Amino acid sequence: MSEKILMAHGAGGKLSGQLVREIILPAFGNEILNELHDGAKIGRLAMTTDSYVVRPIFFSGGNIGKLAVCGTVNDLAVTGAVPKFLSVGVIIEEGFEIEDLKKIAKTMAEAANEAGIKIVTGDTKVVGKGQADGIFINTAGVGELIDGVNISAANVRVGMKILVSGFIGDHATAILGGRHGLDLPDTIKSDCAPLNKLVSEMLSIEPKIAMLRDATRGGIAAVLNEIAEAAQVGILLDEEKIPVREEVRGVCDILGFDVLELANEGKIIAVVPAESSDKILAAMRQNVYGINAVEIGEVVKNSSGKVGLRTAVGGIRIVDMPIGELVPRIC
Amino acid sequence: MADTTKLIKRIEQLAEGKSNLRFMEVCGTHTVSIFRSGIRQILPPNIELVSGPGCPVCVTDDDYIDKAIAYSKKENFIVATFGDMLKVPGSRSSLAAASAEGGNVRIVYSPMDCLKLAEENPDKKVIFLAIGFETTAPTAAATVLAAKSRGIKNLFMLSSQKLVPPALRMLLSDKQVKVDGFLLPGHVAVVIGSDSFQFLTDEFKIPSAVAGFEAEEILIALISLLEQIDGGKIHVANDYRSVVKAEGNLSAQKILSQVYEVADTSWRGIGEIPSSGLRMRDDFAAFDIERVYPVEIETNTKKSACRCGEVLRGIIYPTACPLFGKACTPLHAIGACMVSVEGVCAAWFKYGGKTFKF
Numbered sequence: 001m002s003e004k005i006l007m008a009h010g011a012g013g014k015l016s017g018q019l020v021r022e023i024i025l026p027a028f029g030n031e032i033l034n035e036l037h038d039g040a041k042i043g044r045l046a047m048t049t050d051s052y053v054v055r056p057i058f059f060s061g062g063n064i065g066k067l068a069v070c071g072t073v074n075d076l077a078v079t080g081a082v083p084k085f086l087s088v089g090v091i092i093e094e095g096f097e098i099e100d101l102k103k104i105a106k107t108m109a110e111a112a113n114e115a116g117i118k119i120v121t122g123d124t125k126v127v128g129k130g131q132a133d134g135i136f137i138n139t140a141g142v143g144e145l146i147d148g149v150n151i152s153a154a155n156v157r158v159g160m161k162i163l164v165s166g167f168i169g170d171h172a173t174a175i176l177g178g179r180h181g182l183d184l185p186d187t188i189k190s191d192c193a194p195l196n197k198l199v200s201e202m203l204s205i206e207p208k209i210a211m212l213r214d215a216t217r218g219g220i221a222a223v224l225n226e227i228a229e230a231a232q233v234g235i236l237l238d239e240e241k242i243p244v245r246e247e248v249r250g251v252c253d254i255l256g257f258d259v260l261e262l263a264n265e266g267k268i269i270a271v272v273p274a275e276s277s278d279k280i281l282a283a284m285r286q287n288v289y290g291i292n293a294v295e296i297g298e299v300v301k302n303s304s305g306k307v308g309l310r311t312a313v314g315g316i317r318i319v320d321m322p323i324g325e326l327v328p329r330i331c
Numbered sequence: 332m333a334d335t336t337k338l339i340k341r342i343e344q345l346a347e348g349k350s351n352l353r354f355m356e357v358c359g360t361h362t363v364s365i366f367r368s369g370i371r372q373i374l375p376p377n378i379e380l381v382s383g384p385g386c387p388v389c390v391t392d393d394d395y396i397d398k399a400i401a402y403s404k405k406e407n408f409i410v411a412t413f414g415d416m417l418k419v420p421g422s423r424s425s426l427a428a429a430s431a432e433g434g435n436v437r438i439v440y441s442p443m444d445c446l447k448l449a450e451e452n453p454d455k456k457v458i459f460l461a462i463g464f465e466t467t468a469p470t471a472a473a474t475v476l477a478a479k480s481r482g483i484k485n486l487f488m489l490s491s492q493k494l495v496p497p498a499l500r501m502l503l504s505d506k507q508v509k510v511d512g513f514l515l516p517g518h519v520a521v522v523i524g525s526d527s528f529q530f531l532t533d534e535f536k537i538p539s540a541v542a543g544f545e546a547e548e549i550l551i552a553l554i555s556l557l558e559q560i561d562g563g564k565i566h567v568a569n570d571y572r573s574v575v576k577a578e579g580n581l582s583a584q585k586i587l588s589q590v591y592e593v594a595d596t597s598w599r600g601i602g603e604i605p606s607s608g609l610r611m612r613d614d615f616a617a618f619d620i621e622r623v624y625p626v627e628i629e630t631n632t633k634k635s636a637c638r639c640g641e642v643l644r645g646i647i648y649p650t651a652c653p654l655f656g657k658a659c660t661p662l663h664a665i666g667a668c669m670v671s672v673e674g675v676c677a678a679w680f681k682y683g684g685k686t687f688k689f
Contacts, residue, residue, distance in 0.1 A: 004431035014662055234687065253544075255440060256360075256415070256672055258367070308687030313335040313546040315369015320681045323661045 012217030012263075013322040036230075037152075038214060039079030041145060046081035048072055049140035055329045057100070057134050059178040061171075061189030064137055065104035067265060067331055069111035069119075070194045071216065072141040077196040078212040078268065080151035080203065081143030083115060088122040089138040094129045104135070115194035117141070146200070148207045153230035155210035160299040161277040162235060165198065165268040165284055166191070166292035168220055169248040172262035175330055176251065188247050191266035198287040199268065205283045211271035214264075216331060218322045221260040223269050224307045225321040234303030237319065239311045241296045260309075261322040263330045271299065338550040339373055345557035346375040353379045353509055354556055355502075355645050357495060358516030359386035359673025360544050366682035368546035378553070381645035382678075384498055385516060387463040388415050388671035389643060390598045395462070395491045396421030397628040402458050402489065402620065403434035409452060410489075411445045412460040414438045415671045420664060422630045442467075442474040449478070449486035458620050461488040466518040468492040468609055469583040472590035475611075475618045487620035490611055493596060495519050496527055497607035503535045507646050512538035512556035514549065517571040522587075524579025525569045532565045540568040541575050590615050599667055600640030639666035642675050649676040656680060 008015045025034065032040045039048035052068040062070075069086065076083040088108070092101070112119050170191040177184040195214070203209060211231070213223040220242075228235045244259050252259045266289055272280050277295055284290030300308075307319040346352070356362060362382045365371060371380055384390050396419055403410040403426060410426065417427040417436070430436040435455075439445060442459050449457040461471040471488060478486045495516060502508045515528055520541045531539045538559035542552035548570065555568035569575055587609075596608025611619040637659065638652040649655045649668070659665040661677055668676035 004428070006427055006431055008427075236687070256363075303687045306687055309369075311367070311369040311546070313339075313368050313370060313373060313550070315372040316687050317367060317369040317372075317682045318687055 008323070011322075012222055015323070037079055038075040039081065039143075041079060044145050046076050046079040046143045046145050047141070048075040048079065049138065050075060051136060051138040052331055053133070053136050053329050054175065054331050055133060056175075056178045057104075059190055060174045060184075062192040062265075063104055063107055064135060065108040066111045066192050068137040068139045069108050069115065070192050070265060071214075071331060072139040073111075073115045073117060073194045073196050074214040074266075076141050076143040077199040078151065078214045079143070079145070080149040080212070081145045082200060083117045083141055083143040083196050085120045085142045086112065086117050087140045088119055089125075090123070091125045091127060091132050091136040093132040093134055094126055096134055101135070111194055115196050146203055146207075149203050149209075151209065151212050153211055153227055155208075156227065156231035156233055156271050156299055157210065158233060158299050158301045159274050160210060160271050161274050161295050162224070162237065162297040162299070163270040163272055163277065163281060163284070163293060164215070164220065164243065164296050165195070165290045166266075167243045167245050167248070168215065168264055168267055169244060169252065169259040169262035171265040172219075172257075172330055173248045173251050176255070184251070185247055187245065191264055193266035193289050195266060195268055195289055198284060198289045201283050201287055202270065202280050206272060206276040206280050208276075209270055209272050209280070213269045215267045215269050216265060217263050219259070219261045219263055220267075220269055221258065221307070221319050222322050224319065227269075227271060228307050229305045231299075232304045234300040234305075235297060235307045236300045236316070237297035237307065237309045239309050241294055243292050243294055260319055265331060274298070335547055335550060338547060338554065341554050342378070342550065342557060343375050345554065345561050346378050349377060349560070351377045351379060352511045352557075352560065353381055353645075354512045354514055354553065355381050355383045355510045356514040356542075357383035357385040357499065358519065359389075359671065360518065361385065361514055361516065361542065361549065362675055362678050363673055364544050364546065365549060366678045368549075370546060370549060371683070381510075381648070382642075382675040383502060383645050384598060384601060384643040385495075386668065386671050386673040386675065387467070387493070388419055389639070389667045389674045390493060390601070391419065391462050391491055391667065392597050392599045393422045394628060394630045395489070396425070397423065397630055398621075398626055399426055399458075399460055399489060400424055400429045400434065401626045401628050403429050403436050404432075405626070407455050409435045409437055409448065409455050409457045410460065411437045411439045411448055411457055413440070415673070416460055416462070418664060419667050419670045442471045443477070445474060445486055446477055446481065446483060449483050453485060456485050456487060456620075456624070458487045458489050461490045461492055464493055464495050464516070464519050465522045465587070468591065469522060469587045472586045475590050475615055476586065478618065479615075484617075487618055487623060488611065489620050490609065491596065492591065492609040493598065494593070494607050494609065496523075496530070497604050498598065499528075499531060501601070501604045501607070502644060503531075503537065505644060508644050510537065510645065511560065512540070514552050514556070515539055515541040515567070517541055517543050517575060520571065520575045520579070522580050522583045524577055525567050525575055526577045527579065528567045532567055536565050538565050541571045543571040543573075598643075600643050635665060637666040639668045639676070642666075642668055649679040652676070
C-alpha cells in the first residue's frame with residue numbers, strides 16, 4: 001500500500017518532524033532553513049510564513065484572521081525580530097458569507113494595528129463549494145532583527161531558567177469547546193494575541209535571552225523537547241509551578257489530553273540566564289499578555305535531549321514529544 | 332505535597348519487611364495517572380504495580396477493526412469513533428489509513444454527537460463504534476434510546492462493549508497471573524457499584540480497593556491494600572466514596588439493561604471470556620449494524636511476536652516483549668496496547684521506558 005498523508009503529519013509532532021527531515025530538508029535544505037526556527041534569519045531581516053485552517057472559523061477569544069496575524073507576528077518576535085510587514089493570502093470557498101469576511105478583515109486590521117505592523121500585499125482565490133472549508137488564510141511576515149540579540153538553541157546553558165508567559169492550554173480548550181459544543185465557562189477563551197511587544201520588553205531587560213518559542217501546536221511539551229534536542233541539554237520542569245486553569249485541567253481530564261501538549265496562541269516559552277530570571281519576570285508581568293508569567297523549570301546537565309517533570313507527588317517522569325493529532329485543525 | 336509525603340511514609344511503614352507485592356490496576360486511566368504522576372518511582376522497591384486489561388481500545392479484537400474499516404469504505408456509510416481508535420491496527424490496516432484512502436471516518440467525543448451527525452446526514456448511515464466498559468456503555472445505550480425516541484433511523488452501533496468483573500475472574504483463574512491486590516476502576520464502580528466486586532474478596536480472598544484517579548487517591552487505595560495484607564480484614568475498600576456507592580448508579584444500570592444483554596465476547600490477546608460482553612437486545616436489533624447490514628470481512632490471521640496478551644494480563648512488563656520500542660512504537664504500533672494513550676505499552680514507552688536523571 002502506498003504511503004499517504006495522515007492528519008498527524010500536520011500536527012506538529014513526530015510525524016511532522018519526519019516530513020521535514022525526509023521531504024522538506026532534502027529538497028530545499030540550506031544554511032538558513034536548516035536552523036528550523038519559527039522564522040528564518042537573513043542578514044538583518046527575519047522572515048516567516050504560516051497557513052491557518054482552524055475550525056471553527058470563529059471561536060471564543062478570536063477568529064481565523066486574528067490567529068493569522070498573531071501567529072506570524074509571534075513567530076517573528078520569537079526569532080528576535082521586530083515585526084514590520086505582513087502579506088495575506090486567502091483561499092475562500094464559494095458561498096462564504098461576505099459579512100463573515102468583513103468581520104475577519106476587521107479583526108485582522110485590529111490585530112495588525114495592535115502589533116504595529118502593516119499588511120502590505122496579498123492575494124485572494126476562490127474555490128468551488130466543497131473544495132475548501134470556508135476560508136483558509138496564509139500570512140508571511142518580515143521583521144528586523146534586534147541588534148545584540150541572538151536567539152538560538154546554541155546559547156542555551158545548564159542552569160538557565162525556563163519561563164512561561166501565562167496559563168497554558170487555553171487556545172486548544174476554547175477551540176474544542178467551540179467544536180464540540182462543550183459548555184465552558186467564559187474564562188476559557190483562546191489566548192490568541194500579538195506578543196511582539198512583550199518579547200521586545202523582555203529583550204530590552206535582558207538581550208542575552210538564549211531561546212524564545214511560541215508554544216503553539218504540540219504545546220510546551222513539543223517546544224521544550226525541540227529546545228532540549230537542539231541544545232543537547234536536559235530540561236526539568238516543576239509540575240506544581242506550571243500555570244493551568246482549573247477548567248482547562250477539567251476538560252483535559254474528561255477528554256484524556258495532556259495539558260502540556262495542548263496548543264497555545266499567546267504563550268511564550270523563554271530560556272533565560274538564571275541571574276536575570278526575576279527581573280525578566282517582573283517586566284513580563286507589567287505587560288497585559290504576561291501578567292501570569294512564572295518560572296517553571298531549569299536547564300540541567302544530564303538527560304541530554306530530554307524533558308523531565310517533577311510531579312506533585314515528588315516523582316520525576318519524562319515529558320515526551322507529542323506524537324500525532326491531538327486536536328486537528330487547531331490553527 | 333505535605334499530604335502525599337505522609338501517605339508515602341505510611342506506605343513505606345506498611346511495606347517494610349514484607350515480601351514482594353504485586354498490585355494490579357485494571358483501568359487505563361489509572362495506568363496513565365500512575366505514570367504521569369511518577370508514582371512508581373516513589374514506591375518502596377518491594378511494591379510492584381502492574382497493569383491489567385483496562386484499556387478499552389487495547390482489548391478490542393482485530394476483526395472488530397476490520398469490520399469498522401469495511402463499513403467506512405462502503406458508499407453512504409459514516410463511521411464515527413473516539414479518536415484513539417483511529418490508529419488501532421486491524422488485521423491488515425487501520426481506520427486512519429482507511430480514512431486517508433477515502434473511507435468516511437469522523438471523530439466524536441461522545442456517542443451523543445452521533446445523533447446530530449445522523450440528523451445532518453439523513454442520506455447516510457452513521458455507525459458509532461461502541462467499545463468500552465461499563466463506564467461508556469450506558470451513554471451508548473442512552474444514545475440508542477434517544478435515537479429511537481427521536482425517530483432517527485440512520486444511526487447504528489457497531490457494538491463490542493465489555494464487562495470488567497468477568498475479566499478479573501478470568502485473571503484470577505489463570506495460573507500465570509500473580510496478583511496480591513486489585514486497584515479497582517473508580518469509573519466502572521460508579522456505574523456498577525463496589526458490591527459488584529465482592530466476589531474478589533469472598534471467593535478469591537484478594538485484597539481490593541476502589542480507587543479515584545488523582546495521585547493522592549491512588550496512594551490512599553494502595554494503603555488500603557497494604558492494610559488488608561498487614562492483618563486487616565480482606566474486603567472491597569471503597570476509597571472513591573465521594574462518587575462510588577455500594578449499589579452503583581441504578582438509573583445507568585437500568586438504561587444499560589434496557590438496551591443490552593450479557594453475552595460472551597472475545598478480548599484481544601486474551602480470547603473468549605464467558606459473559607464478559609454486551610449484546611444489543613432483539614428489541615433494538617434495528618440499531619445493530621451487524622444485524623441490519625452485515626459486512627463480510629476476511630480476517631488475515633498473521634503470526635506476530637507481539638506479546639500484548641501477556642502484557643494485558645500483567646504477566647510481563649511491556650519491556651519483555653521483543654517488539655517493544657523496536658518494531659513496535661506509537662508511530663508504528665503492532666499491538667493495540669501501543670496505540671491508545673491509555674495502552675500499557677504506550678504508557679511505558681511514553682513515560683516509563685526512559686528515566687530522567689539530572
